Amino acid sequence: ATSGKSSLADIVGGPSEVVLTILDFPEVKCRVLDLGHVIAKASIGTDVEYISGDMFDSVPLANVVLLKWMFHDWGDDGCVKILKNWPSDPKHKELHALYDLFIMLINGTDRDEQQWKKVIFEVGFSDYKIMLVLGFRSIFEVYP
């Protein structure tokens, strides 16, 4: 959207660089946010835009936000704070309509569906969908 393409932001992309698999889809512009010392070691020479920063301060704009394997590091308060960063940030207000889908790959052993439901509705999302994949992991889609 921001560049005329669809865009995906991998927040706390970390060293796994899952986003590199998405480069097979050239119509999607990919951004990865992580802390400075991790971004300093990121691959260069790809079309991925690497951004160093703290996800609690600000996050890159994108149509789709990928939050993979990170919620287990945070308590409910942290998860709510992370997820509220997008819908409540006035800087991003004009892009709200584009934020129709958040994809989160989470470690399902840490929170069961009821515990996730509480977090998701506390953030203010209106609905969610869970897809069970890879055994104990799940993909969550949450809707504004």
Ligand SMILES: C[S@+](CC[C@H](N)C(=O)[O-])C[C@H]1O[C@@H](n2cnc3c(N)ncnc32)[C@H](O)[C@@H]1O
């Ligand atoms: C387990 S999480 C993400 C893992 C990654 N998405 C994956 O699937 O392997 C670890 C990453 O979170 C990053 N991280 C932790 N706190 C952060 C913050 N406040 N802002 C941005 N990145 C952060 C760390 O630097 C680390 O690369």
